[in-house]
Amino acid sequence: EIVLTQSPATLSLSPGERATLSCRASQSVRSYLAWYQQKRGQAPRLLIYDASNRATGIPARFSGSGSGTDFTLTISSLEPEDFAVYYCQQRSNWLITFGQGTRLEIK
Amino acid sequence: QVQLQESGPGLVKPSGTLSLTCAVSGASIISSDWFGWVRQASGKGLEWIGDIYGSGSGSTIYNPSLKSRVTISLDKSKKQFSLRLKSVTAADTAEYYCARRNSDYFDYWGQGTLVTVSS
Numbered sequence: 001e002i003v004l005t006q007s008p009a010t011l012s013l014s015p016g017e018r019a020t021l022s023c024r025a026s027q028s029v030r031s032y033l034a035w036y037q038q039k040r041g042q043a044p045r046l047l048i049y050d051a052s053n054r055a056t057g058i059p060a061r062f063s064g065s066g067s068g069t070d071f072t073l074t075i076s077s078l079e080p081e082d083f084a085v086y087y088c089q090q091r092s093n094w095l096i097t098f099g100q101g102t103r104l105e106i107k
Numbered sequence: 108q109v110q111l112q113e114s115g116p117g118l119v120k121p122s123g124t125l126s127l128t129c130a131v132s133g134a135s136i137i138s139s140d141w142f143g144w145v146r147q148a149s150g151k152g153l154e155w156i157g158d159i160y161g162s163g164s165g166s167t168i169y170n171p172s173l174k175s176r177v178t179i180s181l182d183k184s185k186k187q188f189s190l191r192l193k194s195v196t197a198a199d200t201a202e203y204y205c206a207r208r209n210s211d212y213f214d215y216w217g218q219g220t221l222v223t224v225s226s
Binding site: 045094 | 143145170171204206214219
């Protein structure tokens with residue numbers, strides 16, 4: 001099973017700042033990695049797939065990068081609605097795993 | 108617009124069986140997509156439970172940690188799929204989400220349903 005480790009656990013920033021979230025895989029997942037946003041009381045929402053492709057309707061301030069074992073989700077300029085929990089997810093050998101999440105909170 | 112909606116009992120007794128159904132609308136359930144379940148204990152992260160393939164024989168894949176207790180099935184005529192988790196304990200108390208997996212990623216999710224395991 002591939003383990004995804006997200007860092008930091010919590011990120012405290014102000015609106016307008018740039019956010020950089022990390023996801024590291026225990027072995028290569030090539031580019032088969034997604035990012036989700038989950039707001040309190042809501043289901044997760046797909047933001048990025050295949051490491052760097054924005055899902056339908058996702059604002060351009062969200063971008064993803066990386067391949068192999070190291071991936072990054074960047075939010076270029078934080079909006080108030082971006083403060084939430086973010087998860088990475090991979091599928092390898094038919095099995096799916098999620099990272100433990102990064103909480104993005106208002107400073 | 109693809110929509111998924113979970114339904115089922117919100118309370119299950121320890122050692123009993125958790126049963127949930129997910130109704131799919133706005134998309135064909137007979138497709139090359141996978142349909143699955145993800146759960147989330149209160150204040151915790153996301154845990155994948157398993158998926159079923161919408162086409163052909165309805166192949167299933169399960170999380171190895173739950174495989175011995177899980178069954179996911181598909182009812183094409185009713186456009187729904189179901190989750191059964193047997194021998195539940197308090198550790199199975201969680202919000203349960205159904206979702207559609209397009210290739211490798213979950214692109215549509217239900218709103219979630221809370222299941223509590225308690226006597």
